Amino acid sequence: MATVVESLTQLLQSAADTVGLEAIIPQVNATKSPDLGDYQSNCCFRLAKAAGTSPRELAAKLAAALPTGPVLAKVEVAGPGFLNLFLSNAYLGQALQAQFADPKLHVPQTQGTVVIDYSSPNVAKRMHVGHLRSTVIGLALHKLYDFCGWTVVADNHIGDWGTQFGKLIVSWDAWVDLAAFEQDPIGELQRIYVKFSQEATDAQQDLAREETAKLQAGDARNLGLWKRFIDASMVEFESIYSRLGVSFDVTYGESHYNDMLQPLVEGLLAQGVAEVSEGAVIIPFDKSDGKGLKDQPFLVRKKDGAALYGTTDLATVRFRLDTWAPKRVLYVTDTRQQLHFKQLFAATNKLGWNQAELVHVWFGLLSLPEGNMSSRSGNVIHLKALLDAAVDKAREIVDLKSAELPDDERALVAEAVGVSAVRYADLSQNPQANVVFDWDKMMAMEGNTAPFLMYGHARLRSIQRKEDLQHVVTGHGPVNDAERELTTLLLRFPSVVPAALEANRPSILAEYLFTVARSVNRFYSQSRIKGSVGEERAMRASLVAAASMTLSTGLGLLGIPALERM
RNA sequence: GCGCGGUUAGCUCAGCUGGAUAGAGCGCUGGCCUCCGAAGCCAGAGGUCACAGGUUCGAAUCCUGUACCGCGUACCA
Structure with a gap:
């Protein structure tokens, strides 16, 4: 059985044919007040001019051509040319029965794969209320797409790589309290990380860069510590996720893409998509690449040779296309990353990676009455x-x-x-x-x-x-x-x-x-x-x-x- | 400077593919449990939809400009 809107549209269309109007797509909308019927159509306003009459006259003609019967109980012309449609109670009952005989409640089904990248917290930090929106919106989208027939790949793109690990390793060596770590791993990691950002000397900052480089080069000890930090973090994340009913299909963190980054950048340079600028490697844009992208190049390699999150995200796009062949990829993050994703999407266009529709689902910032949240200053609510x-x-x-x-x-x-x-x-x-x-x-x-x-x-x-x-x-x-x-x-x-x-x-x-x-x-x-x-x-x-x-x-x-x- | 948001009732917000008297929640006033769950229902007070132009039969909604607030804007993510 057709849905209500489909049935009404069809009735209107055939009435329009009877009256001699051609090629119209009559729209019907729910009304806001029952005295105005259950649905209304405004099509007469649009069509009157071409038909050479007034909207009200046209509405009257259409109303006369609309058969009342099993579906429509009554049709009224109202105001300057509205067509108010009153459905019969019997029809409403049948429509309801048909809808609930379907386990999907008549929700249209779509084929295709969607990758949803959401939640994505950083390792070694406790989840705070700022993580709520991505997690909660992402989960709802996950379920919505699933219900609508999509094959969903939920990917928790955790921040498990990068410069914060060098800092953590230095902090660990300098200040960790192992007993405290046993008790409350994340609490202790966060304590020493905050201490680092507040107290680190220049020498420690330099050391942190070295430790990061060693980690990325595969140093065994640093990898061991890194693994320990991640394991502790995942326990923390899982405790929140289980309460929120969140589960991911995959958790490929940023580290997963590490080996792909340098070859990717070399490839970009070889293709001429990227170029060296001020010692760094960038993908330049002009205004044909998108509004506001002029003079906003996408950085894919720092002048010290290290990759950054743009590089990782580009590699991630490639990996997802190759792995799941998705029709759509959603990134659920806050508004501050809008430029980043605009750049990322423009870069994929330049590369011809157009197989999937990439969508940045962004949301506004959550702040505290005292100001913006900051893990470093401790201004957070867990x-x-x-x-x-x-x-x-x-x-x-x-x-x-x-x-x-x-x-x-x-x-x-x-x-x-x-x-x-x-x-x-x-x-x-x-x-x-x-x-x-x-x-x-x-x-x-x-x-x-x-x-x-x-x-x-x-x-x-x-x-x-x-x-x-x-x-x-x-x-x-x-x-x-x-x-x-x-x-x-x-x-x-x-x-x-x-x-x-x-x-x-x-x-x-x-x-x-x-x-x-x-x-x-x-x-x-x-x-x-x-x-x-x-x-x-x-x-x-x-x-x-x-x-x-x-x-x-x-x-x-x-x-x-x-x-x-x- | 440029880009992206926001501005609607005392407070917090819906409504934004243009449609008929602008809707909720909280708070306020007044009703409703001998009756399937009162975490509820009903009624009332309360609004120059920031401002100025424009498009249209019709604008909170679209366009242009202005004001104020927030965020972003090359080596953090």
Whole structure:
């Protein structure tokens, strides 16, 4: 069965043919108020001039040619030429049944591989709230693409190579407290790293460069220490990832590309794409390479011969193309790297590496009220501390509201609710705006929050249990306003998910789910299942089933568990 | 200088492939649990959509300019 929009578009098209309009693509949109119908079309404004009439007259002709019947209950011409389309309740019921007979809820499926590069923290540092956005947005995209049929390769491109290791090695030799390292590896690494950046002498700085070079040349001792730092870091990262439900397919860090870098640069020089400038190797651009790229060359080798992250990223593109032949590659990082990726993409164009669509999914900066976050100055909030605080707060609420649940379940609920609240706080806002960290906002549990959405779902499931309802959608159409509103909203799911995916903005889905949850609350305050019988009961039970499936599926795509009880 | 963002209700923000009276949350005021979960629902107060032009039947949305804020802008990532 076609989706609602497809059906309406088709009806309009055939009406247009009847009237004698040619080659139009009539658009229909959801209305914002039920008095204006369920859908409306503005096509008459655009077409009137060519047809030699006024929009209103044309709308009247189209309305007359639109057959009311099984789909359309009523067509009205309104205002200066709007065409308001009212769907029949019976059709809405059938459309809902068809949508929920499909495990993918009519979300269009796409073939192809997408590589998603997200989270990507630096080794030897504790994850802080600044890492939240990439991780949480990246995970949601991971799930969205997966749901839409893509083959997803999630790659955690960790910062496990480069100059910070020389510094760490020098710091280790000078200051490490092994007992402290045993206790809290990352804490100790971070302590000595901060100490280095605050206190290192010039001699130590030089030594650090030497140690970095030795590491990259394969020095056994340095490699051993390096491995130790990474292992400790991965334990730390995993503890956060398991709470956030994140898992990667591969974790090729920057180190993985080390051997490819010098041959790559030599190749670029040989091809004439790169050139030597001021002792360094650059890929120069002019304005034909992209807006703002003039005089912004891409650096691929420092004058001391070392590679830098541009080099690594270029090698990474090549490796990903060769390994997975992706159709699309997403880089989920903050706004500060926009120029870098613009340069990287322009460089791949010059090289003819056009097999994949490379997309920088960027998000705004998270700062603290005291200013920008900085690991060095200690002006950070650790992710674990934030999650723990949110879980503690959730626990208080669960204890208060759901004392009847067993203790261990309350603990699980608190963990799910607290972590989800934090996750949703970040997911639900415009990713491209900068935000100032706010404890109360991150841990809010009322209003437009994850707990609100989870509550909506849990309550639907509770109704199903208490009323012993089947978890299926029959074809009975809605009757009252709340039922119609919920139905038409649920029918929009198949267009919302691809929209969120194509914009690479999970917040589009989050916002939709919020409106669904509100509609659900209104619905069961107006339409009681208990005590209802016959067709009315079947219809309401269907809405409960359809809404709970939509919420659990949608929440799942955001990485939020849809609990049965909370 | 150039590039990329931001500016909408007291506060935090949606809405930006142009559409009919600009929406939420928090806070504030007032209702709703003998009734399937009140982490909820209903009602109310609250807005020159930064400013100025332009395009259009129609602009918070598109274009141009201005102001203020943030970020980036060759050897860190």
